[in-house]
Amino acid sequence: MQNTKMCMYYQANVDRPQVWFLTSVLKSWDHTVFDRTISIENSIFEFFVPETMEARFLVLMGLMAHKKVVWNLQKLPNRLADPSSIV
16 A cells, blocks of 8 residues: 555635635645635635645745735644545
């Protein structure tokens, strides 16, 4: 069996009018993060971050928090590590 590393996993609230801005910035930083909406109602996004890109991601999210684009950024256990958690 191959030893597979999982990405770091984060969730944060995103200001709805600025979702397009955040996602376009994240996509412009190749291989830094994969993002997607996990709760439309609560405007919660999840972020899968390779371990080697975590420091870059945190700097970027710090800037986004300062601009009030994101808030409540939390590092959590990667939900994909537990197959029973996948909806």
